[in-house]
Amino acid sequence: MLRFVGRKLLYLVPVLLAVSVLTFLIASLLPGDLAYVILGDQATPEKVEALRHDMGLDQPLLIRYFHWLGHILQGDFGRSFRTGQTVLQVVAERLPVSFELMILAELIGLVIGVPLAILCAARSGSAFDRFMTSTAFAMLSMPTFLSAILLIYLFAVSLRWFPATGYVPFSEDPLANLRFMVLPALTLALAEWPGIMRVLRSDMIATLQEDYIALARAKGLTARRILFVHALKPSSLTLVTITGINIGRLIGGALIVESIFALPGIGRLIVGAIYTRDLVIMQGVVLLVASGFVIMNFVVDMLYAVLDPRIRHGHA
Amino acid sequence: MATLELGLDEGVAAAPARRRRRLGPVFWAAAGWMLLVFAVSLFADLLPLPSPTDMDMLERRASFSAAHWLGTDGFGRDELARLIHGARVSLFVGLCAPVISLTIGGALGLLAGYFRGRFETLVVGSMDVLLAFPPLILALAITAYLGQSIPNLTIILGVLGIPAFMRVARAATLTLARREFVIAAEALGASHARILLRELLPNVVLPLLAFFLLGVAVIIVAEGALSFLGLGVPPPTASWGSMIGEGRESLEVAPQLAFLPAIAMFLTVLSFNLVGDTLRALTDPRQASL
Numbered sequence A: 001m002l003r004f005v006g007r008k009l010l011y012l013v014p015v016l017l018a019v020s021v022l023t024f025l026i027a028s029l030l031p032g033d034l035a036y037v038i039l040g041d042q043a044t045p046e047k048v049e050a051l052r053h054d055m056g057l058d059q060p061l062l063i064r065y066f067h068w069l070g071h072i073l074q075g076d077f078g079r080s081f082r083t084g085q086t087v088l089q090v091v092a093e094r095l096p097v098s099f100e101l102m103i104l105a106e107l108i109g110l111v112i113g114v115p116l117a118i119l120c121a122a123r124s125g126s127a128f129d130r131f132m133t134s135t136a137f138a139m140l141s142m143p144t145f146l147s148a149i150l151l152i153y154l155f156a157v158s159l160r161w162f163p164a165t166g167y168v169p170f171s172e173d174p175l176a177n178l179r180f181m182v183l184p185a186l187t188l189a190l191a192e193w194p195g196i197m198r199v200l201r202s203d204m205i206a207t208l209q210e211d212y213i214a215l216a217r218a219k220g221l222t223a224r225r226i227l228f229v230h231a232l233k234p235s236s237l238t239l240v241t242i243t244g245i246n247i248g249r250l251i252g253g254a255l256i257v258e259s260i261f262a263l264p265g266i267g268r269l270i271v272g273a274i275y276t277r278d279l280v281i282m283q284g285v286v287l288l289v290a291s292g293f294v295i296m297n298f299v300v301d302m303l304y305a306v307l308d309p310r311i312r313h314g315h316a
Numbered sequence B: 001m002a003t004l005e006l007g008l009d010e011g012v013a014a015a016p017a018r019r020r021r022r023l024g025p026v027f028w029a030a031a032g033w034m035l036l037v038f039a040v041s042l043f044a045d046l047l048p049l050p051s052p053t054d055m056d057m058l059e060r061r062a063s064f065s066a067a068h069w070l071g072t073d074g075f076g077r078d079e080l081a082r083l084i085h086g087a088r089v090s091l092f093v094g095l096c097a098p099v100i101s102l103t104i105g106g107a108l109g110l111l112a113g114y115f116r117g118r119f120e121t122l123v124v125g126s127m128d129v130l131l132a133f134p135p136l137i138l139a140l141a142i143t144a145y146l147g148q149s150i151p152n153l154t155i156i157l158g159v160l161g162i163p164a165f166m167r168v169a170r171a172a173t174l175t176l177a178r179r180e181f182v183i184a185a186e187a188l189g190a191s192h193a194r195i196l197l198r199e200l201l202p203n204v205v206l207p208l209l210a211f212f213l214l215g216v217a218v219i220i221v222a223e224g225a226l227s228f229l230g231l232g233v234p235p236p237t238a239s240w241g242s243m244i245g246e247g248r249e250s251l252e253v254a255p256q257l258a259f260l261p262a263i264a265m266f267l268t269v270l271s272f273n274l275v276g277d278t279l280r281a282l283t284d285p286r287q288a289s290l
Helices: A002-029 A034-039 A045-055 A061-073 A087-122 A127-140 A144-158 A174-208 A211-218 A223-235 A237-253 A255-260 A266-275 A279-307 B006-017 B025-042 B079-115 B117-132 B135-146 B150-160 B162-176 B180-187 B192-228 B240-249 B256-283
Strands: none
Touching: A002 A061, A002 A279, A002 B117, A002 B135, A061 A279, A087 A127, A087 A174, A087 A223, A087 A237, A087 A255, A087 A266, A087 A279, A127 A174, A127 B256, A144 A174, A144 A255, A144 B192, A144 B240, A144 B256, A174 A223, A174 A237, A174 A255, A211 A223, A223 A237, A237 A279, A255 A266, A255 B135, A266 A279, A266 B135, A279 B117, A279 B135, B025 B079, B025 B256, B079 B117, B079 B150, B079 B162, B079 B192, B079 B240, B079 B256, B117 B162, B135 B150, B135 B192, B150 B162, B150 B192, B162 B192, B180 B192, B192 B240, B192 B256, B240 B256
């Protein structure tokens, strides 16, 4: 196990380094000089040149990269030239929103997906199974911005049950916070449950064909006990993986939902930084999100190896 | 990385439950819708349609009528014409971007799966790096600076699709490279180039093409999302995503302005997914139990 972890960790280092290089390149090579952005269009060339010199922008790319990386390794991600906040401050401010949204969405997705998967697997091939499998397939073709609009139309415009946009911090008013979170979380969950259901269903169908399930049946155990106690855990391997990946993805990927529902999360932070050309914030946040995703993948790999010993020994 | 096996695992495991020997009516309905969308977007200029960009401020958000079959939008532009011209954008980006991903990703996957070793590690590693970035954010950042235009959008989405195609091609090559006909070709002294082009490529192309249709669906959604946020196709060009985005503003007075393009997009994405998934199930190298 230790060797397995070591090998995976060793692989993590070059990937994270490459992620940082790519982040840096995207922010640096694209047109739009930071000095011009700060000083505005009216700036004289001399002023721009002076500021470029002060910020070290006139140095070669490689030196600037190492300079930037050195600061990051010391925990300094830079600060926004617009608001003066550091990257870590902004992220700490925005992360709870994205985090809450992601947890709620994943929970709702599991609550819808897992029971449906078990029901379908228990009666695979039945009319119910075929109906749910097709529904899940159709739902996979539903872009989140479509379900968002549908939900807004139903629950905010027609029924007026929930607000369409806005946000209140959980610490200020938990109930109001949840009211604002329902529609965005539901939107994401609508995209999550089909994947959860499909994966668990097919794994569970495979598990139900194992000998020990036949033994449990022969012992006269109830169907419910067999499904929930004997079959669910060994079938949940792939589910763990996709849940982990979803979480990693949702941290930075809830961009559209955050934009539609005006939630001040990480996704909107990045979009805002892109619009206002706040390169320092964009660079820092994108690096954090991408590294978070890589590390999340690493954790999932580890978890997978814990659950399935075969992977540790390099058979997969 | 953990994402690697997902697509294949599920297909293999889910396969026994589904029998897809015959192509059912649903498949043909999906294929029919695809053809219809193709045809109208190809012949959009020849159809007797009003201009999709001419505004008529006196007839804003008109409902269905003989002059405007599907009514008009918030600027008095003909909704049907915009839908059809929007289909054009969606299909153009949706078809061209996966061609880029297919060509580059397919070639990389083929080479990585055949030569293995350091080259494979390098290719797989760099794809992991590309996958670490939230794709929409990457696309957004690059379009914001390169400028919004349809070619830029296509290239960016195409590049972002490379890792997925690389994985499909590599997985298929890995299994094929151990098969008898390849070993036989090697024994006969065939060159690497010959084995790659004559033996492996024809077999790898099939799963790649099936995956291509799924890729089209993903790209149509991605283009829609970017245009929806106002960072995709530049206005006044009609695109389904931007139409939905504009329609969202008038959800209370004219919900059809958001829902018509939404339905069109949903049906198109569903059709590509259905046809792609059916073909994938048919061409799936089931022996690929790596």
